[in-house]
Amino acid sequence: MRFLGRTCLIVLSWLPAVSTQRDGSSVIGSDQPLIASPGEDVILPCHITPRLSAVDMEVRWYRESFKIPVHLYEDRRDQxxxxxSDYRGRTALSRLGLQEGILSEPEKPPSL
Structure with a gap:
């Protein structure tokens, strides 16, 4: 496996998602909880500022366990x-968005 040198970590939590990298760029997410009814699609807002391509980065969305991601984009493909397994086939990242540093992910919550 090839290491690309950069990793963007997105933690699905109630905490504001702001992370500053060594190069001065930041990963920005929502500072407010996103509320949806079961079965609704949700876009989890997240982007890199200043605008920076994430095509060659690792993008990992996860909830409780870093090792079991909700979505993992690595080596230029979804892993x-x-x-x-609760999210398999239900999440996506926009390839065009990644070129612009947009890490937003549509998510459909698990059925209750």
Whole structure:
């Protein structure tokens, strides 16, 4: 496996998602909880500022366990084999968005 040198970590939590990298760029997410009814699609807002391509980065969305991601983009592709089974086939990242540093992910919450 090739290491790309950069990793963007997105933690799905109630805490504001702001992380500053060594190069001065920041990963920015929502500072407010996102509320949806079961079965609704949700876009989890997240982007890199200043604008920076994330095509060659690792983008990992996760909830409780870093090792079991909700979504993992690495080596320029989605890594569905390690994805949390509750989210398999239900998450996506925009390839065009990644070029612009947009890490937003549509998510459909698990059925209750």
């Amino acid at each position: 569905t084999d390690v994805q949390d």
